[in-house]
Amino acid sequence: MKRYKQFQPLAISEFEAAVWQHPVHKHNHFELIMIRQGSGVHHINGNEITYNGSAIFLVGPDEEHFFEIAERTQFIFIKFTDAYIHQVNSGSSFGLQQLEYLIKSRETHLAGFHLNEADQLTAESVINVILSLKQDLLSNEQLIWLQVLALAALLQRNMPELKVAAHRSKDMQAVFCYVHKHIYNPAKLKSRVMASHFNTTPDYIGPYFKRNTGITLRDYISNYRKKIIHQRLDSGNYSLKQIAAEFGLTDASHVSKIIQ
Structure with missing residues (x-):
């Protein structure tokens, strides 16, 4: 199976696709994926998650995944390594704790995030800020990190609760x-x-x-x-x-x- 390796701590990309170009693959980094429009299926670790319109997924290292696109889809990928998480953190642990919990929760990775309308608008606004900063990753590293922590806080409150039934x-x-x-x-x-x-x-x-x-x-x-x-x-x-x-x-x- 193909394994993608990312050597830079942070990479951000935005693109549209009618056909997914990558095989089933793993990677050595985390991927926060936002879909702005389109429809299809996200295959992750043998699970199928249908998306139609806006959707957000988090994929961890060594998780197998690919997309099956039914309708032309607009993707935004925020890819970051373990080194990035601890390299730019300012010393404030609250947001970091939330991000660490998110990336460890494979249960959430297999389900995606289901945001209400208000939180979806907020997430889109935060990601728009990240996109506006991506042209100069080095200078804007700390600002982007703060947006990632804001997303982590937003996504964590939309995680499926652990069931105790x-x-x-x-x-x-x-x-x-x-x-x-x-x-x-x-x-x-x-x-x-x-x-x-x-x-x-x-x-x-x-x-x-x-x-x-x-x-x-x-x-x-x-x-x-x-x-x-x-x-x-x-x-x-x-x-x-x-x-x-x-x-x-x-x-x-x-x-x-x-x-x-």
Whole structure:
């Protein structure tokens, strides 16, 4: 299968197509795709998502996808790498948390975003600002980043809520999404709290996770938190004290112990 590699941290393109020119492919970056008009089907990881008019999709690295165009379609692609996310962040963690949750939520990637009329107009306005800045990516990098965070905030509130109905209570994707969403709040990651959320017991959820992943729930949470903290530190935009406050940790020494 073809794999596209993007070496620059950020790339923005706008084009129309009557026929999709790319095969089923993967890539090493994230793609935020906005469709302004047209109709067809977005194929992603074997799922088919029909679009007719405006639509927004988020595709992560290593996800297989392509478009089947029925009616000439206008696309806007915002492509960014992991390096971009941590390279230009100003040190404000709120928007970054929302973006990190979005890009980790494969459940959303497989469904797309269904915005109400007001939010759709806002998203289009934000993307128009991004397009106006794309001629000089280097000079406008920080301004574009702020627009991406605004989009992340807008899209997150339009994500499908994690269902806690009985037939979904033990769904592994829902468990992953829950962990990713609450990684900054240790109290919500306690086994009894998670068990209550998923309508099961503390004695069940841990072994269930281990049986399906080969790793304990506690280790997964620890490893995921450690990975994000390392990304914060590598960016050079955060102090240990700031990271401790963001993740609900005791102090900077607690952060140091986690990353050892």
